[in-house]
Amino acid sequence: MKIFEEIESEVRSYGRSFPRLFNRAKAEFLYDNENNEYLDFLAGAGTLNYGHNNDIFKEKLVEYILADGITHSLDLYTVAKAEFLKTFNEKILKPRGLDYVVQFTGPTGTNAVEAAMKLARTVTGRQNIISFTNGFHGVSLGALAVTGNSHHRGAAGIGLGGTSRVPYDEYLGEGFDTTEYLDKVLSDSSSGIDKPAAVIVETVQGEGGINAASMDWLKSLQIVCRKHDVLMIVDDIQAGCGRTGTFFSFEEAGLDPDMVTMSKSLSGYGLPFAVVLFRPELDQWKPGEHNGTFRGNNLAFITAKTAIDHYWSDDKFSKECIRKGEYMTKRLNAIVAKYGEGNFTACGRGMFQGINCVNGEIAGKITKLSFQKGLMIETSGADDHVVKLLCPLVITDENLARGIDILEESVKEICRGEDSIPEEEVFFESQQPQDTLKAVS
Template sequence: MKIFEEIESEVQSYARNFPRIFDRAKDEFIYDTEGNEYLDFLAGAGSLNYGHNNDIMKKRLLEYIEHDGISHSLDLHTEAKREFLETFHEKILKPRGLDYMVMFTGPTGTNAVEAALKAARNYTGRSNVVSFTNGFHGVTMGSLAVTGNSHHRGAAGVSLSNATRMPYDGYMGDDVDTIEYLDKVLSDSSSGIDKPAAAIVETIQGEGGINMCSMEWLQNLHVVCKKHEMLLIVDDIQAGNGRSGTFFSFEPSGIEPDIVTLSKSISGYGLPFALALIRPDFDQWKPGEHNGTFRGNNMAFVTAKAAIDAYWSDDHFEKEVRRKGSYIEQRLNAIVDEYGEGNFTTRGRGMFQGINCVNGDIAGQITHAAYKQGLIIETSGADDQVIKLLCPLTIKDENLTKGIDIVEAAVKLICKRVDEIPEESDYFDDVILEKNSENPEEPT
């Protein structure tokens, strides 16, 4: 670890929570240089929905490289791009009745958000953007301005402007309609809120603590945006690509956002890749107005096409994600009921769920105990108080069960105040065996 301590920047974060040197990974497992195996419930912060080194995508990628396929092309037309666009249109957009232009931005999610904000401002001629409490959209300046987290915003070093924060669904309690409040301030010329270019929202706030808006709330937001002639941007970078149980997280609402941002698992293989999907009437760029050296990753085109062909040609995979999501919900509810003492709650949808603990200290102790037993899992939320499950969507049933068993054993260890145990103890194995003997569970 010496070289990392000597010259790697202090900005590193995940490495502090999982202080090992990792050198290979396969499917839902990752291995360190000492041969230790870890079940991965982090999955590249949602960038590995199809697992590590997925065989289907790896085969296509190796064939492409062996063929001397184009690796870098700016925004030139390539065969890999053509095949991706055709597949994305025929198997993702067309079956859902969605009409979008596909914009290849720089390869990160925050760049897709920057492009979306710029497109909305260019079209409307306005600068203000409505965003929501606890939202996270990236750490470049435009994205950071619409992000709520004070830790990230504080690192900017300058004031962040041209954004107005509004309360997310449930932020003011279940009895307060925050969309009605938004409509009121936008309708009142004396509210002090400049007429916005757009509203940007996550249907499930990942970094914000897996806060989930209702489909009715999202539908009403869509109506308010139309009423006030502002664009609706759905940030689907973490909740999209099947994570919520449908390819796009907004699908159950029946709305068609004006702009959608995608990144993370859109490449299928963890390769850097990001898109902004823009309705044709709002795609009014002049050539090169938003560009970058790496706008379009040809190797990611190859793996993204392979992922869509393999998993989204019919509805089988989507049904499997929902089946596993139901199992996760059932297990987490049971854990909360048994150990939470009325203080814990569950949240999320599909395979994007978590446990909201009393505070970040308890959540941190639970994830650390799980890590000591071979499970990599992170926390999120304003105070890191939510244990967030982000396992690969392709995880085998037995490993999904095993991972949640470890979470349950860790919750029991921390919440029941069991005395600290050495790493070599059989405590976790005993708890898991006890659980399985009482009620053997497999995802059904």
């Protein structure tokens, strides 16, 4: 792996945490060049909800490529784009009573966030954007301005303005409704917070530490936004596409946001793809006003349509995600009750969960040991203090149980202060039978 140290930038990150040379992947597994197998609870940071090299998507993609289907098209009209739009409208938007225009942005989530904020400012004529403590929305300058993480903000090299930050749900402790605070400062012309164009929020803060907002808080936030004529942007880039159990993470709260940003698992196959959804009356762009060379990824249109057709034509897949999420909750609650001397807590919802380990040193040791045992899992939070479970949604019951078994074994050894692992235990065998998981539902 000398080549990476020689010419790849020091900005590289994941390779440092998982120092192996990977060369293939399938479903919920990654394999290195020595054919060692790793259970993937990283899943491309939420990009691979349907697993690696999903056969259903691959067949359609290869068929399209072999037929010389258009790959790059800027924003020209193509058959692949038309079919995606029809499928997305008929199977995702209409069944949920959502009337949205779809804007294809540059292929990253941060570009979708930039576009949403630009449009909100254009439509309202206001500059300020309200964001929340521990929020993460990307690392381009506009998105970075509404991101809380000091590590990322510190790399901007310039002052980040045009935003105001308010406390997220339970940031000030349980029982303190921070939407009441937001309502108060928006009602007071002397609060020092300019009336914003929009509020941008994650229903579950992934990079911020798997902080899940309550349904009541989310409902109250939308009420406050409507009261003050402020647009509500839900950043569903990581929490969407089934990660919390439903296609959109805000469905359980019954929200109808003014704008929604999506990326990551939208393509289904790990292909770059990002969109902004917004109410038709907000579509006040002039042609080409927000563009990008790669806003027409037709390969992603093919796999995204296939993902919707196969997984979202009915509610079976959603129910499976909810069932697996309930199992994860049960297992994580048992782990935090057993270890950490009462300091650990479980967090998140659906299949978007984690263990808050109090500090980054402990969490880092747990993830490092887990990797030695064959489980790829990362940390999140301001101090990297949360062990973050982000496995593919299609993971089998057996492998979900096996992955959590590995995590539990690592937690146990770290909490007991065991510094060495016998060679024969490098790949921990699951003791959790598949039937146990099925019984949870």
